[in-house]
Amino acid sequence: MTATRLRCLLLAGSALACAGTAHAQSTSGTAAGTLVSNTAQASFTVNGTAQTATSNTATFVVDRKVNLTVVASPATNTQVNLGQTGAVLTFKVTNNTNGTQDFILSADQIVSLGVLPGTDNFDATNLKVFVDSNGNGTYDPGTDTATFIDELPEDGTATVFVVGDIPNTAGENLAFVSLRATVATGGTSGTLGAALVPTDLNILNQDNTVDVVFADNDSDGIGPDIARNGQARAYLAYEVGVRSVNLTVVKTAQVLSDGVNAINPKALPGAVVQYCLTVTNSTLLVPANGVALTDVIPANTSYVPGSITVGGIGAGGACLVSGLPVADDGSTTGLYGGSYNTSTKTVTATIPTLAGGTSVAASFRVTIN
Missing domain, CATH: 2.60.40.1170 (Mu homology domain, subdomain B)
Incomplete structure (x- = not known):
């Protein structure tokens, strides 16, 4: 849905020129690739005779503003037992880009000090990433098998699970894990697109070309992620919580x-x-x-x-x-x-x-x- 505004300028000789601009109603803004075009109209009189003049049409396409967020959901440690298999961490990835995008997903255990409280003293094994396919928010083995986010619309959110095994070693307490999402090209359902490459900002804007501009923030402040790299991270930990039984x-x-x-x-x-x-x-x-x-x-x-x-x-x-x-x-x-x-x-x-x-x-x- 769009709303149209008119901007009118009073020109010399009592001529009135008006231009129209279209604005998509979306949190992420007007969709990338949208053609924006308008003309100006001038009305005037000559010796009492009303006349008009129309300008040429000025056009440009909306560029792609790349942005995303990754958050832990919930942002609390997942309690596990020594020797447990298939322990699940849950994240949410939101597409704040003004276009439908794929997202490349990866999990690792390289977490900077200070990102999470406590001391990381073991690594989970067999880490895998899966996307919630039925939207129930619960990891369903055999059902949730997709390993990348496919065709996520602008402002859309997908639930992602990191699944790993906990070694059976005495003294283990915390294993820090991060999920990284990278914005990729959308447009082909069922196929993971390539990671987006930003347009060189030293190049002048081309009216007929969809430029790619990274606008994402540094999601962790001190960790591996940096601002404007088309990626985002969030962090969670496996915690061996129960060490005694009744x-x-x-x-x-x-x-x-x-x-x-x-x-x-x-x-x-x-x-x-x-x-x-x-x-x-x-x-x-x-x-x-x-x-x-x-x-x-x-x-x-x-x-x-x-x-x-x-x-x-x-x-x-x-x-x-x-x-x-x-x-x-x-x-x-x-x-x-x-x-x-x-x-x-x-x-x-x-x-x-x-x-x-x-x-x-x-x-x-x-x-x-």
Whole structure:
């Protein structure tokens, strides 16, 4: 939609000259390539006779004013876990250029000191960039597969995801990541255009040529981006936020047999007692890795060889369903491990990963001396 203004000048000899100019209503301004043309009209009288004169038509095309913004959305660190894959950072790219443009996208971990708070002490791996294809603001693997912004109209905004993997290394805290967008040529759907090249500002303006002028700001103030380079950056960080979980262990003892009573056996010398340990990770979505349960058998008892089981179902410390038997010598043949140290009289049960919100039971037996 355009609005037309008339500018009129009172010329010598009572001649009135008017010119018309067109203005597109857009935040980014009149679209690049728009032809602006007008003529001037003069009206006058000679010996009482009214006459008019028309000027030649003056024309020029609107040049391309290149501008863009990249912002983090939201501008807060993304909380991740060690060993997490497919961790997502979200950005928004806005086309402030007065024309439809493609945008080249790239992610890197070269971030100047002072741009983000904290100390960067690790790098994410397998960094990839994808564009939100369905506009839902959520990264959908297999759906959001585009790696560049295609034909973004002026004043349009696209959501962009940076996806990476978090190494499983103790002590990692922050990984700074930046998304860079570069304005590229638009006009061909489905094909990434070449990065725009600015017109030499030392060359006089050509009325029939669309010049390219970079008008973007330095987006970070001190980082790799500079003003008027046709690029913009924004920064976010992966933060390993949770370093502890609510892990509890409940232990119970049950007399299985005493050699005298078939029902309700008692804790007599020679009776077999089963200890059950139920370990629970109450922190949802955060696993506890390398869980090791250790228990020194009490005085006045003897360990029953080969009695360790791990992976059972327990409730309130009691083993409801027995787990898998594990070897006393520490060898691992399945998912879980265990051992019995005859010197220290210590029973050990190992659980490689205890998922958040789950419980695993381990048991062993002793006889009363």
